[in-house]
Amino acid sequence: QSVLTQPPSVSAAPGQKVTISCSGSSSNIGNKYISWYQQLPGTVPKLLIYENNKRPSGIPDRFSGSKSGTSATLGITGLQTGDEAEYYCGTWDTSLGGVVFGGGTKLTVL
Amino acid sequence: QLQLQESGPGLVKPSETLSLSCTVSGGSISDSAYFWGWIRQPPGKGLEWIGSINYGRTTYYNPSLNGRVTLSVDTSKNEFSLRLSSVIATDTAVYYCARHRSLYDWFDPWGQGILGTVSS
Numbered sequence: 001q002s003v004l005t006q007p008p009s010v011s012a013a014p015g016q017k018v019t020i021s022c023s024g025s026s027s028n029i030g031n032k033y034i035s036w037y038q039q040l041p042g043t044v045p046k047l048l049i050y051e052n053n054k055r056p057s058g059i060p061d062r063f064s065g066s067k068s069g070t071s072a073t074l075g076i077t078g079l080q081t082g083d084e085a086e087y088y089c090g091t092w093d094t095s096l097g098g099v100v101f102g103g104g105t106k107l108t109v110l
Numbered sequence: 111q112l113q114l115q116e117s118g119p120g121l122v123k124p125s126e127t128l129s130l131s132c133t134v135s136g137g138s139i140s141d142s143a144y145f146w147g148w149i150r151q152p153p154g155k156g157l158e159w160i161g162s163i164n165y166g167r168t169t170y171y172n173p174s175l176n177g178r179v180t181l182s183v184d185t186s187k188n189e190f191s192l193r194l195s196s197v198i199a200t201d202t203a204v205y206y207c208a209r210h211r212s213l214y215d216w217f218d219p220w221g222q223g224i225l226g227t228v229s230s
Contacts, residue, residue: 035215044206046218047216099159101156101159
């Protein structure tokens with residue numbers, strides 16, 4: 001069981017918006033940066049959002065991140081079939097003394 | 111453009127040690143702004159951080175691996191390595207190396223990953 005809790009799956013139609021939540025505690029999300037990773041089927045995880053809400057170069061602004069208290073949210077607008085992937089949140093946990101990841105959320109674009 | 115590439119035996123027997131290396135190209139492993147990390151992903155499952163090391167050989171390990179992990183760095187070869195001892199079947203996973211911005215921050219880029227299988 002992951003320290004960070006994500007819904008196992010979400011779905012939405014092309015062109016719509018979806019949000020993926022990541023719930024933690026004061027020992028992780030509450031006091032540390034959150035990052036998000038996209039893993040397309042059969043590929044390597046790719047950094048999507050870092051330091052809560054920043055996008056690396058090349059990541060479209062359809063992807064956004066936010067954090068409030070001990071929870072974080074990844075938002076994706078203008079959904080495309082190419083967005084179908086597993087999405088992971090990650091951060092440092094001061095109680096465990098290590099990096100923790102959420103269990104992952106599978107996005108289906110119907 | 112920074113690139114990372116894992117290498118090592120893909121098959122190891124139970125109770126033995128899994129040894130993998132990650133070669134960094136397009137940048138220096140001695141960059142003091144970064145750590146260098148290992149993350150694994152069992153088949154069909156999620157990501158698990160294994161540990162991170164910096165050029166000064168400061169290391170941090172996942173406590174759940176119960177002291178079975180040793181990371182090292184070779185600045186002359188621009189590579190860092192992972193040793194996981196006393197492996198069991200549940201250590202079977204794709205092992206990724208990645209640049210780690212700091213202990214509290216992001217991983218990017220990631221290597222292509224290498225499947226490490228524990229089997230007799």
